[in-house]
Amino acid sequence: MARPTPLSGFPEWLPDGRVVEQHVLDSLRRTFELHGFAGIETRAVEPLDQLLRKGETSKEVYVLRRLQEEGEEPAARGDRAEKQLGLHFDLTVPFARYVLENAGHLAFPFKRYQIQKVWRGERPQEGRFREFVQADIDVVGAGDLPYHYEVELPLVMAEALGELRPVGVPPVRILVNNRKVAEGFYRGLGLDDVEAVLRSIDKLDKVGPDEVARLLVTEAGATPEQAAACLELASISGTDVGVVERVRALAATHDASTDLLETGLEELGALVAAAAERAPGVVVADLKIARGLDYYTGSVYETVLVGHEHLGSICSGGRYDTLASDGANTYPGVGLSIGVSRLVSRLLSVGLVRATRAVPSAVLVAVTDEATRGDSDRVAAALRARGIPTDVAPTAAKFGKQIRFADRRGIPFVWFPAGVTADGTATTHQVKDIRSGDQVEADPATWEPPTEDLWATVVAGEQKG
Amino acid sequence: MARPTPLSGFPEWLPDGRVVEQHVLDSLRRTFELHGFAGIETRAVEPLDQLLRKGETSKEVYVLRRLQEEGEEPAARGDRAEKQLGLHFDLTVPFARYVLENAGHLAFPFKRYQIQKVWRGERPQEGRFREFVQADIDVVGAGDLPYHYEVELPLVMAEALGELRPVGVPPVRILVNNRKVAEGFYRGLGLDDVEAVLRSIDKLDKVGPDEVARLLVTEAGATPEQAAACLELASISGTDVGVVERVRALAATHDASTDLLETGLEELGALVAAAAERAPGVVVADLKIARGLDYYTGSVYETVLVGHEHLGSICSGGRYDTLASDGANTYPGVGLSIGVSRLVSRLLSVGLVRATRAVPSAVLVAVTDEATRGDSDRVAAALRARGIPTDVAPTAAKFGKQIRFADRRGIPFVWFPAGVTADGTATTHQVKDIRSGDQVEADPATWEPPTEDLWATVVAGEQKG
Structure with missing residues (x-):
């Protein structure tokens, strides 16, 4: 292969x-x-007919077929025809x-x-x-x-x-709008093809306001004045309830106030007010958020880094x-x-x-020779029993090579088990921090790595650009 | 729908x-x-050709097709034909x-x-x-x-x-064998179609020894004596290295010793010896474990509850x-x-x-009335900030109904936020264990549920049979 x-x-x-x-x-x-x-x-998987009920995404469905099902007798497929399935x-x-x-x-x-x-x-x-x-x-x-x-x-x-901010994820901004505000305003203006208006407004970031104005006229049947009012609404954003007042004032200017608009503004205002207390600066009311043709009926949300x-x-x-x-x-x-x-x-x-x-391991237990691998295994078992992720060296190579094995994987500590040297001298358990080179005597029953070294984790990186 | x-x-x-x-x-x-x-x-997903390299399972592959791909021009599919994909x-x-x-x-x-x-x-x-x-x-x-x-x-x-035993999972038994033992023994007997022998032995639990003996003769070309020897090998099992001696003795009886058998026995003996120390009683050498037609070349394992x-x-x-x-x-x-x-x-x-x-929640914070929902949200935020999973009641229903809401979900504690009653009396924060009915004054900044109530977890059940 x-x-x-x-x-x-x-x-x-x-x-x-x-x-x-x-x-x-x-x-x-x-x-x-x-x-x-x-x-x-x-x-x-879901039955294909259920996946296709949401028209827009149907072209994206992966359909499943059992490789051998063509070869089977219909009777072998069970009592009823199997439903077609998609991911x-x-x-x-x-x-x-x-x-x-x-x-x-x-x-x-x-x-x-x-x-x-x-x-x-x-x-x-x-x-x-x-x-x-x-x-x-x-x-x-x-x-x-x-x-x-x-x-x-x-x-x-x-x-x-x-x-996720402490590990380097940028702050987020949640942009919120309310379908009732948009729909109430458009209807108040006299535009009844709300979907067509939303579809045009949704393109604002891509094609710019002049093109959207043209689309509103050609696709949504708006007059140039109505189109301009829709773009004015879409230009409103802010993090406090002042946003609500600005929309209300705009609607009054165009004589476009409706009950639906007012309901939507009350909801949007409540959301912005609560967000200002609970997550200051994170939530922004942004009246151009349309969320395409989806089936939303109230609040809609988008989030950017x-x-x-x-x-x-x-x-x-x-x-x-x-x-x-x-x-x-x-x-x-x-x-x-x-x-x-x-x-x-x-x-x-x-x-x-x-x-x-x-790798998860905080410690690599070295192996002095294959005959004493059991001693290394027992050290590892003692450390794991106290929740310290531990690996054992794959071979009884020279210690320098075993240390390099740990270093290549980012394992911070190498443990040398107690034993008896060739000349009969008893040695004690030792653990080496291979980053600093510090090596100390240690007991498998009590030694702990620093908390930040215990598990593999995530830290902020040096941004590449 | x-x-x-x-x-x-x-x-x-x-x-x-x-x-x-x-x-x-x-x-x-x-x-x-x-x-x-x-x-x-x-x-x-993997390319279909890779999935089909392992012949036995090919009939089980689900193949993917993009719903709309037939409608596309070949040129639209990119520079080269897309590979067929399967799950x-x-x-x-x-x-x-x-x-x-x-x-x-x-x-x-x-x-x-x-x-x-x-x-x-x-x-x-x-x-x-x-x-x-x-x-x-x-x-x-x-x-x-x-x-x-x-x-x-x-x-x-x-x-x-x-x-998983403490939560009620039964003990496990790991059955081990070694392909080298089986193959070495069969070849020592003079049976060279090792796959056919393994395929027959693999059916032992399903069809019984008499039928397997018949299969060994008809499918694997064994004499009745060779078939009997294969079944003798398959009948050997045990948790200590005595198993190795029994296989060695059996091979000597049939003059079936080979280097491959001896290598396999040394490996199997090492596994059983290590297991006897590190997980007494869990690992059983079972010479009938064949693992079908898979591509194993040494140890093979199965595990039963x-x-x-x-x-x-x-x-x-x-x-x-x-x-x-x-x-x-x-x-x-x-x-x-x-x-x-x-x-x-x-x-x-x-x-x-x-x-x-x-549900994860250990606490449901009750809502006295919708006007003071913010007070309930603040209690919940204080508890969550200290790692206590907390929900807030969906509506300001009567407290009895809110307690039933918690009860139906198994949430053990209901928190009543401090407030002011209709007659102007200030009330303190109270938390009720709805299992015992005990209700005590509590501080959102310090109260802790018992550790065993903190998260939803798993306990041994009452077996149904």
Whole structure:
């Protein structure tokens, strides 16, 4: 077998990169659990008809086929034709299905986090990930869901991402808007094709205001004055409730006030006010956030890494009045999703963070000769029993070579077991910090490495540019 | 959308089942890391031609197809035709590919653990899992790999599974054999179609000795006497090095001693001796373990749950002289793989273990009225900042209803924030253990739940039978 080459779009990390990814995942999980979110995991596949209900993403679905199924008699496939299956492209569709399937066993409002891979069969030339990890939180209610969750969830994400700051992750800015504000304003202006307006506004960062104005006229049926008003709304942003007053004043100018707009402004104002107290400076009301054609009905969220805005949003989501419905019941929800692979890929490629070492071991126990490997194993067992990750040298090579073995892996300590030298002298247990060269006598039953050396972890790196 | 039904072969757990699975995964990971194994994760897909190199499993591969790719011009697919991709059916094939792809960046011997889902498109009527989690450890060398790793790896798995005993997982028995013993003995007898002999012996538990004797004659070309000798070898088992002497004596009786047999016996004897010291009673030499047609060349391992032997092996593996090869270098390895989903499924269905609760929260902070929700949020933030998982009540319902909300989720403590009653009386913070009904004054800055209540965890269940 020749040396294989990576598959474009399917990222994999070397062991030290995986230490970084694992740290991010562990840290996110801890924050989610501290906030009471229960972890679930869903299967990787869903029936194809369910995956295709969300029209826009259908072109990205990977469909599965059992290699040998063509050869089978239909009767061999079981009582009924098997459903066609595809890999999930997000964690929202599977979660909605899980809620419906298990509604009788869940307690609502149900708060869950879910950290899994998703797959999107995008065209290869676009250079985008085809397999990546998402970390989602959602709260779903049965019948109704109080507004305060629309305030709580982005703040949980702000905290989760903020917990990564000490290891070098840049600060985040969460941009929030409210669909009711946008829709209420557009309808107040007399523009009823709200989707067409949102679709045009969504292109603002890409094509600029002049082109969006043209699109609003040609695609959304706006007059030049209406288009200008829409762009004025999109230009409003800020971190305090003054934003709400500016939108209200703009609507008054254009005689565009509606009940829907007012409801949306009250919600947006409550979110901004709570965020100003609980995460000062993190949440910014930004009236141009449209979130494309998605099914959001209230708050919408996007998140950028400060200084890396061109990466796009690394954590997005919003409120949907109908996450799922089984006819009898409707389940509204609100949630956000972090693109973990995109985040980790950025952290690694720019060198924002680095792993302290690529292996878990804090200690390598040297082996004097193969006949006394058992002594080394016993030292390792004693250290592990006290929670110290420990490896044993692979061969009884010269100690210099064993030290280099540790050094190449970033293992900070090498342990030399007690024994008897060739001339019959008894030696004691010794442990060497191979970074400083300091070597001291030590007891396997009591010695501890410094806390910061105990496990491989992640620290801020020297940014590469 | 009607209520969806589960897909056969794709297990999913309710939140309390996921607590059990997560505990198993966390515990395995900790043991693997204490032993110095680095965690890696590989993509879910491999090129189909690589997956089909291992003939036996090819019928189980799920092949991927992008839903829209037929519609694309060949030119749109990029410079070269895309490789056909399939989902991996184990973690060994991807690991071998990862080692070759990254050999220049890895330090050998390379010890890795890998915990991921795998997929096998088995026929649905067999009622087997089509998606399941495996937890693998392997050590791979460049060029050579010392024998002591064949002793170490099953002992790591014994320890990893043993760590689950306190939560109700039954004790395990690891059955070991050595391919060199079997092959050396068969060749010493004059049987050269070793694969055919192993294939027959592998059926011993299913079809019994008489049928295996018949197969050995018809399929492996054995005389009745040779067949009887093979069955005699397969009947030998034991936990001490006496096993080695019994095999040696049997070989002498049949004049079947070979150098290969002797090498295998020395290895098997070393394994049994080390295991008797480090994990007494766990490792059993069992000369009938054949591991089918796999590519093992030395030690082979199977693991049963004591009292649940009919489940089959929950952790298997062995030594392979060629895990991977790129022409210039050969990478020998030894590893074992735990079938986590099968294990967890068994633990849950028989009720061997149970989660203490289905949500992470130890505390529910009650909400007196929506106007003072901010006070409840501040209590929750203070508790979370000290690592106490905390939820806040969804609505300002009557306290009785809020307590029932906690009770339904197994949250042990309900916190009543300090405030001012309708008649102007100031009240203090109070926390109630809803199991005992005890309610005490408490300070959000210092109160701690008992350690065993802090996180949802797993305890031994009342077995259902």
